[in-house]
Amino acid sequence: MPDRVTLAAVAAAAGVSVGTVSRALAGRGDLAPATRRRVLAAARSLGYAKDPAGGGRPPGSARLVDLVLGWYHNAYSDEVTAGARSAAAAAGYDLVLTEERDIPDDDWPMRIRRRGSAGVVLGLISPTASQLGALTDAGIPVVLMDPQAESSRGLTSVRTTDREGGAAAARHLAERGATRFALVLGSPPYRYGRARNAGFREGLRLVRPGADLVAMQADWGAAAAREAATPVLRGLKPGERLGVFACSDEMAAGVYAAAAATGRRIPDEVLVVGFDDLRGARWLTPPMTTLHQPIREMAAAAVTALTDAAAGAELPSSPIVLPTRLIERGST
Structure with a gap:
């Protein structure tokens, strides 16, 4: 030996x-x-x-699950936290909220090691090799929720049907009488944004072959989406109806702002579909049609996979995929 x-x-x-x-x-x-x-x-x-x-706690000894996000106190993180907390409590675990800070000396993996957590859910984060190594060396399993890259580095991941959601948006806008179409794409082009883009284009080719389609880039925020959409909306001709699919609700809200700035009426001249179904979507005027992403259920599934693994089960080797569904409201 x-x-x-x-x-x-x-x-x-x-x-x-x-x-x-x-x-x-x-x-x-x-x-x-x-x-x-x-x-x-x-x-x-x-x-x-x-x-x-x-020295130190062995993994799982503290009956804790860590949820690591890049930010808290917004609609998305509130949904993730609610779903993760419920699943952890149901399994008899406590949930620890850990924020990844974009600074060189952020040692969140080492803090998790010291706690002896049973596992870690990483939401919308692409961990570095050294961060993953610090957790792997301690025997702490990781589940990626909505990973930004296609490759999950062999880790279990939880995601939604982004591609199918994009296709459903295209079908819906065509059915509601759009004569032209526009895509508001997120930059950087993360995995889920690319899938929504591809699904919309595929769906549109099936229901409206050769349709006029313009793509706009925004930084996943409302202000950039407003800036990108304004010239497109300003160029609408009388009688045209522009069907817009934005790859997030926040960017779709930017399209609302562009419509207001150019005097275009929603849904008479501009039809808008978002993606996420965060709480703000129903508060807009008119309320926004969007693809419901089951964020709470995705977070709960990630935590359950970890608590099951702590009880001896194997972590799934293939992605856990939960379906989207179109929620029709006043914007279409």
Whole structure:
């Protein structure tokens, strides 16, 4: 049997002291992020296996599940939190809210390691290799909710039927009498945005082959969507009805603002379909037709997969996919 890799060997490979290695692997101490990453990389390369008796909680011992988002206190994160909290409570776990901060020394994976969480849900986050490595080395499983990239790096993911939702938007706008069509696409073009775009184009080709379609780019926000849509709406000719599909409700709200700025009436001249069905969609005037994304249910499914895994089940190897549905309101 080969000799067990020691802390001294890891320290030599990383060029640091044994004490620094011990603190880095245990998630303790005030270490520079680069140093911590170097130690973890050396430990992985050498195949170091931490002795559970060496300190810190083993994964799952605290009956906690971490939810990591890039931001809180908005309509999307409120839905995610509500769904995750309900599923955690039903399984007898507490939910910890962790915010990923876009700063170099943010050590949220190490904080999760110190807590001994049973698992981590990452919402709308593309984790780095070192972040995933810090969790994997501690035996803490990860589920990606609505991953931004197509590749999930072998991790379990939860998503919705983005492509089918886009196709449903195209069919609906055609059925409601649109004579021209427009797409408001999110930039950067994340996986779910690309799928919604592709689905809309496919659906439109089936119901209106050769239809006039213009695509606009916005930064997933209302202000940029208003700026992109304004010249298109201003160029509408008498008698035309423009059917607009925005890849998020927030961008669709920007189309509303562009319609107001150009004097175009919704739904008489401009038909609008969003995506998400966040609470603000029904408060607009007129209320917005949108694709309902089952955000609460997706978050609950992610947490349930982790708590089931803590009880001995295998994490699903293929994505968990929950369906969208079109919610028709006054904008169409």
